[in-house]
Structures are given as C-alpha cells and as structure tokens.
Amino acid sequence: MRSSSSASASAPRPPSTAAPAGASALRLWGLLFVLAGNMLIDALEVSVVVVALPSIGADLGLPLTSAQWMMTGFAIGFGGLMLFGGRVVERLGRREVYLAALVGFAAASVAGALVDDVRLLVATRVVKGFCAALTAPTGLAIIQTAYPEGPLRDRALSVYTLFGASGFTAGLLLSGVLTAVDWRLTFAFPAPVVLVLFFFGLRLIPGTDRKAGRRPGDDGPPRYDVAGAATWTAGLLTLVGGTVSVPTHGWTGLRSGGLLAASAVLFVAFVLVERRTPHPLVRFTFLTHGPLVRSALGAAALNGSYLGLLFVLTYELQTLHGWHPLRAALALVPAAAPLAVTALLSGRMVAAFGTARLIAVGAVFPLAGYVWQVRQSWPLDYATTVLPTTLLVGAGFVLSFAALNTQATSQLPPPERRAGAGLYQTAVQAGAALVPALVAALLVAHRPAAGAPPAEFLAACRPALVLVALVGALGLLVGVAGARPRRD
CATH class of the missing domain: 1.20.1250.20 (MFS general substrate transporter like domains)
Incomplete structure (x- = not known):
C-alpha cells in the first residue's frame, strides 16, 4: 500500500506509516x-x-x-x-x-x-x-x-x-x-x-x-527440488513407520527393520541430492551457525517432549481412568493456556533478559514437570501429579518459546532469515513427529497382558515418561550450552 505524497507521480513512493482511512482500513x-x-x-x-x-x-x-x-x-x-x-x-x-x-x-x-x-x-x-x-x-x-x-x-x-x-x-x-x-x-x-x-x-x-522471490540469475524454468522434498518426507514417514512397528515385529522384522533401513537410505539420498542440486532446499552452511542449530534442537526437544507428554496423559486419563473427553481436555489446558495469555509480552521478555537466558531457564521447568510425572502412582491424582506437571510445562513455554524463535534467525543476515526460519520450523515439526511415535511404541511394548490390574497399566507408562524426560533433558543441555559465555 502506498501513500499519496506530493512528489512527482513518476517517482517511487515510500510506504506510508499513517493508518489508512475508510474503505482501505476496512479492507x-x-x-x-x-x-x-x-x-x-x-x-x-x-x-x-x-x-x-x-x-x-x-x-x-x-x-x-x-x-x-x-x-x-x-x-x-x-x-x-x-x-x-x-x-x-x-x-x-x-x-x-x-x-x-x-x-x-x-x-x-x-x-x-x-x-x-x-x-x-x-x-x-x-x-x-x-x-x-x-x-x-x-x-x-x-x-x-x-x-x-x-x-x-x-x-x-x-x-x-x-x-x-x-x-x-x-x-x-x-x-x-x-x-x-x-x-x-x-x-x-x-x-x-x-x-x-x-x-x-x-x-x-x-x-x-511471481518473480519477486527468485534468486538473482534464476530466470529459467522453476526449480522446486522435488527430489529433495520427496526423499526428506519419505525418510520421515519410513522412520516413524519403522519405529512404531518395532513392538510388534521386532528390530529385525521385515516391516520394522526394512522401514528403518529404508529411512536411513532416504536420508542419505536427501543429503546427496541437496549437495548436488544448484538450488537446494537446505543449505548445509546453516549447520555451522550455532544460534540457529541450538534453537532448532531446543525447540524440537521442547515441542516433541510436550506432545509426547500429552499423548501419555490423554491415554492415562481417558483409557485408564475413564475420564470424559471434555474433562480430559480441561485437565491439559494448564500446559497450553499460559503461552496464549502471555504471547503479547514475549517480546518485552526477550528484550529484557535476552534469548540465551530465557531458553536455559525455560528448559528447567518442563524437565522438572516430566520428572515429577514419572513418580505417578495409581490412582493418578490430578491435583498433586498432573496439574503441577502441566503448569511447569506451561511455564517453560512462556519463558523459552519466543526466545527460541528469536534466537534462531536474529543473527543471520537479513537475506538468509527466511531460509533459516524454514529450517528451524522443519526441526520443530520433526520433533513433533518422532517423539510421539517413540512414546506410542514404548506404551505398546510395555503394555501388560489384557486383564491386568489398572495399576500395572499405569506403571507400564513409566518408560514412555522417562523418554519424554530424556528429551526434555536434551533441551536443557542445549539451552545451557547456549547460555555459557563465549570468546569472540
């Protein structure tokens, strides 16, 4: 949108900083x-x-x-x-x-x-x-x-x-x-x-x-890097598929072992494709950029462990304890609502305390919640077990979520920030895909025989919760590494 300046009509007009009026504002x-x-x-x-x-x-x-x-x-x-x-x-x-x-x-x-x-x-x-x-x-x-x-x-x-x-x-x-x-x-x-x-x-x-986003000198036919997208996505699909097949077919079974082997091959093919194509989806030079890599790992750990926890809790509350779906949903809200309430304050927090400190301190709270949840016993008491866990996880998101997003790209050159943000979001979603799959596999692998007491089913959830806590610990390690003073 342009302003109606008094300059010549043929001269370029700078963007207006004034609020538009009437129909333009409504639009x-x-x-x-x-x-x-x-x-x-x-x-x-x-x-x-x-x-x-x-x-x-x-x-x-x-x-x-x-x-x-x-x-x-x-x-x-x-x-x-x-x-x-x-x-x-x-x-x-x-x-x-x-x-x-x-x-x-x-x-x-x-x-x-x-x-x-x-x-x-x-x-x-x-x-x-x-x-x-x-x-x-x-x-x-x-x-x-x-x-x-x-x-x-x-x-x-x-x-x-x-x-x-x-x-x-x-x-x-x-x-x-x-x-x-x-x-x-x-x-x-x-x-x-x-x-x-x-x-x-x-x-x-x-x-x-349509040409606005093209790189200089790229005036030929559109290059989408379909091979790179296909190998990466297929690699994720086969990795998740192989992981959840292990409890049923074992590590060496054709279905599980074959899918995991196919995943490894596809990821290797993805790297080869990206190194050879003139316009890769992933520029591997980003992997040498410390703030982006730490942010991607920290956010993947935060998002993956969070969804893994929710997967376990919704199984425990509804399947084992027979809670109504709405009651179970309300029970999980304390983990999500704090971020929504404080979203507009996150920029001020980052400006006041810096990204590295917020990320490191923010990773402590979810890990404390996961460790607290591991000690659960039958019957699962919401007020003393689930509620403290969800509140601690919510506090972690309030402190570190915006800081992770900011740190990921703020130190990249402006022309590189969009590509860096895409790589960061890819890592976040990879965590969301892999951790719930691992959690589901552990729940099935340790599930007791039908007819066992409910207490045994709840105890069988402990390995999955330990995994969630380990992923949270990874996020803390990454956060602490980023908060240490560094030499130029």
Whole structure:
C-alpha cells in the first residue's frame, strides 16, 4: 500500500506509516481476519486430535502405534514439506498458493471425516500439514508487505501472534467438546471455516509478483527440488513407520527393520541430492551457525517432549481412568493456556533478559514437570501429579518459546532469515513427529497382558515418561550450552 505524497507521480513512493482511512482500513482489517483466522486453524490442528485419539482408536480398532499417526501425520506434512512449500510460494505467488492451500485444507478435512481406512486418514493428515506449511509462513509475509510500517503493522502482527499462540489451547477445548459428540467432527469442523476464509480471501489477499522471490540469475524454468522434498518426507514417514512397528515385529522384522533401513537410505539420498542440486532446499552452511542449530534442537526437544507428554496423559486419563473427553481436555489446558495469555509480552521478555537466558531457564521447568510425572502412582491424582506437571510445562513455554524463535534467525543476515526460519520450523515439526511415535511404541511394548490390574497399566507408562524426560533433558543441555559465555 502506498501513500499519496506530493512528489512527482513518476517517482517511487515510500510506504506510508499513517493508518489508512475508510474503505482501505476496512479492507486491511478484513485481510487480517482471513490471515489470523487461518493461523488459528493451523495452530489448533495438532491439539484438536490429542483428546480424540482414544476415541479414534476405539472406534476404528487401532492400537496406539496406529492412532499416533493422527498427530505425526500432520507434523510430517508440515515439517517434511515446509522448505518445499516455501519454494512453491516463491515460484507461483503468495495469493495463488495461499488460496489453493485453503481449498486443499478444506477438502482434506471433509475426506478425513468420512474415511475409515487408516491409511487414507493418515494421508489426509499429511495433506493438511502440507497446506499449513504453505499458509502459515505466507500469512506472515503478506502482513509484512500489505500493511504499512508503523502502528498498523504492529497491531496486525500482534493479532496474528495472539491467534497463533491461542490455537493450541483452543484446539484442546474444541477437541473435548467435539469428541464427546463424534470424533469425526474434529476432522470436519475446519472445512466450513476455511471455506469462509477462502471466499473473503478471494477479494482481500493481494497479488504478488511471481518473480519477486527468485534468486538473482534464476530466470529459467522453476526449480522446486522435488527430489529433495520427496526423499526428506519419505525418510520421515519410513522412520516413524519403522519405529512404531518395532513392538510388534521386532528390530529385525521385515516391516520394522526394512522401514528403518529404508529411512536411513532416504536420508542419505536427501543429503546427496541437496549437495548436488544448484538450488537446494537446505543449505548445509546453516549447520555451522550455532544460534540457529541450538534453537532448532531446543525447540524440537521442547515441542516433541510436550506432545509426547500429552499423548501419555490423554491415554492415562481417558483409557485408564475413564475420564470424559471434555474433562480430559480441561485437565491439559494448564500446559497450553499460559503461552496464549502471555504471547503479547514475549517480546518485552526477550528484550529484557535476552534469548540465551530465557531458553536455559525455560528448559528447567518442563524437565522438572516430566520428572515429577514419572513418580505417578495409581490412582493418578490430578491435583498433586498432573496439574503441577502441566503448569511447569506451561511455564517453560512462556519463558523459552519466543526466545527460541528469536534466537534462531536474529543473527543471520537479513537475506538468509527466511531460509533459516524454514529450517528451524522443519526441526520443530520433526520433533513433533518422532517423539510421539517413540512414546506410542514404548506404551505398546510395555503394555501388560489384557486383564491386568489398572495399576500395572499405569506403571507400564513409566518408560514412555522417562523418554519424554530424556528429551526434555536434551533441551536443557542445549539451552545451557547456549547460555555459557563465549570468546569472540
């Protein structure tokens, strides 16, 4: 958007810092409604299935190792195709890709609510994850270009941030309400919402120059690096598939061992592809950038351990203790709500204390919560066991979540920050895919025989909780390493 300065009409006009009036202001608020609304949908898409997992498993006859795909499928689509999605947006344009992703998300939501085959259900989750990978970062880029620099853009970014931070909490509550009626509603409900956003977006999302995102000298046919995206995503899929197959087929079984071996081959192929292609999705020089690597590892540990904990708790509360889905959802809210409440204060915290300190101190609280949860006993007491754990995890997110995001890219040169942010988000989603899969495998591997007392089933959850605590300890080690004084 441009200002009407008194300079010559042929001269370039700087962006206006004044708030637009009338129809222009209304249009910008309408655009923010579309972008923030879709960010909310993207953010709640993982949590909305957390409470529904026991109902999905019971209705479709799925073991925990199959039900976990409802969580990890979305994370694989999101993280596995995040970097590829950025390339698609570069080549085809923000408006076109954003609108197409909204339609794809709605179609996958409807399909997920109708199918019974677990493979098709997982496929819809992967598709929705890919659509989120197209819209989540693109929405932020649209705000940064469509809104004039100054108070208006600041307000738009605040609203966008608030909706994103509130999404996980909203998803938990919505999951509890909808699952009590029918778990299929948790898959179907985004469709009408996203279609409404699509029709508004047709009128409000601005067009972009398709060549704007191309690198200098890259005037030939679009290069998407499909081979890189395919090998990376397939590697994640086979790694998760092999991991959850181990309890049933053993480490040397054709299904489990074969998938794990295929995963290793695919990751090696990904590295070879990226080293040879002239426009790789991943620039391996980023791996020498300490703040980005530490942020990626810390965020992957934080996100993965958090989702692993929720996986265990929803199994314990609903399957073992017979809690109503809404009651279970409310029980998990203390882990998610603090971040939503304090989202707009996170920038001030980072400015006041610095990223390294917040990350290191923030990693202490979730680890303390995980260790506290390991000592659980039958019957599981919410007030003295689960509630302290969820509050400690919530405190960790308040302190370190924004600091991790900031540290990941703040020291990169401006032209490199978008690529660095994509690599960081890929790591975050990889943690969200791998840790719940490992947790599910441990729960199944240590599950006692049918008919055993409930106390034995609860005790069998301890190895999974120990794994969650170990992942949290990794996050603490990374945070402490980043907080140590360093020589120039």
